[in-house]
Amino acid sequence: MNYALFSGLDEEFLALPFYEEQHRTTAVELAEWCVAHADLWSRPLERTPEKAGREILSALGSAGWLGFLDPANRPDAGGLRSVCLAREILAYADDLADFAFSIQALSATPILRWGSSAQQGEYLPRMASGEVAGSFAISEEEAGSDISAVGLTADRVSGGYLLNGRKAWIAHAGIADVHCVIARTGEGPGALGLTAFLVPAHTPGVRVLEEVPLVAPRSFGHLAFDDCLVPESSVLGRPGHGFVVATDLLERFRMTVGAAAVGFARRARDSAVQRARERRIHGGRLLDLQLVKGALADMEIKLNASALLVARAAWEFDHENPGCAKHSSIAKVAATEAAQEIVDAAVQLHGAAGLVADSVPERLYRQVRSLRIYEGASEVQKLIIADALGRRPHAGRSRVASDVPPSRVDIRCVDGESHE
Ligand SMILES: Cc1cc2nc3c(=O)[nH]c(=O)nc-3n(C[C@H](O)[C@H](O)[C@H](O)COP(=O)(O)OP(=O)(O)OC[C@H]3O[C@@H](n4cnc5c(N)ncnc54)[C@H](O)[C@@H]3O)c2cc1C
Incomplete structure (x- = not known):
């Protein structure tokens, strides 16, 4: 290589x-x-x-x-x-x-x-x-950061469940052949009344309501479910455990968003270093200016810290270490916030050339932004981290006990109360 x-x-x-x-x-x-x-x-x-x-x-x-x-x-x-x-x-x-x-x-x-x-x-x-192709559909216009507010209903009827409602901001909405949908089945209040379903995209009543153009173009949009009948066998996990399925998944994937941030930030750093080496300015190279060296060093420090936090969180999940959910959130916040700063600094070092449409810095500037919002905004991650600090040592993996078999999983609320 x-x-x-x-x-x-x-x-x-x-x-x-x-x-x-x-x-x-x-x-x-x-x-x-x-x-x-x-x-x-x-x-x-x-x-x-x-x-x-x-x-x-x-x-x-x-x-x-x-x-x-x-x-x-x-x-x-x-x-x-x-x-x-x-x-x-x-x-x-x-x-x-x-x-x-x-x-x-x-x-x-x-x-x-x-x-x-x-x-x-x-x-x-x-x-x-x-x-x-698949999609994972939790979010709705009125239920983004607050998963427990999911309103799309799945009513038990003869032959299965009837789904009615909307999903918003869904990645691969337009190309998915199967949607994993979190719906309200009402076994309990809020988060306790949700169930996950596997819904083939060709099921009558399912349609792409709207393709949504993004700042960085991706397949993305809103879905509609109108009297969409699915058999009982389409329940994923068991009824009432949709919140467990969702949080188990998000805990795992948060650090991977941090990993993507590391990839974008590395590209930004490389592009900035290359520019600083090649750009002639004040009779020398851009790279020779003290403040530019400082900016590049800051990028490198943030990048190293992000990559280490992501590696730690992933290693811990692979070894089922206690505290890994908290560290997954830490990796996501640190790496995505740092990537935003690194990419911005790379644009700055390129000057006007960094703002040219479809140039590497300009693309990265658009591409990196959504990472601080999807799969739990930075503010939500900070709440998870702070909640874990308030618990007994090694209780960081607190919202869902995802390493026990589905039949024994319980949900622990943010306040530490446990619900079977
Ligand atoms: C590129 C992209 C891909 C996505 N893909 C999917 C997908 O495949 N499936 C899916 O289900 N969803 C997906 N989403 C939706 C995403 O999960 C939501 O946008 C996200 O959870 C935030 O919800 P919201 O947009 O409704 O913002 P809101 O929940 O309205 O929050 C808005 C802002 O309020 C602040 N905030 C929220 N809660 C708190 C709090 N407790 N304390 C302090 N501040 C807070 C944060 O700054 C947050 O950004 C995607 C979004 C994007 C941008």
């Missing part, structure tokens, strides 16, 4: 004991694959984000990069450390590559963790091959 060609990899980090040989090998292979397949994302303006997303998903699946989503391959999967490394590398290469990979992993993981063998057999091999 020519690291000069692709600096999305950091050899010093890969050498750390957080990683095993399989992680290092896979990371290098994925980085090489990204260099060889750059044409997949080299002409972003020529295709809709839906078309590009679908093509990238197929390519990732055919190459085996989604293979860990098939239970048959799980023993070699490499855990969340592999997912984080993949997001670092893919985000460095391209926003849509990271998006296609991460949304497929996000929507397949609840099936892996909570699905029946029939559900796993029906979806996971085809999600791993990239043939079937």
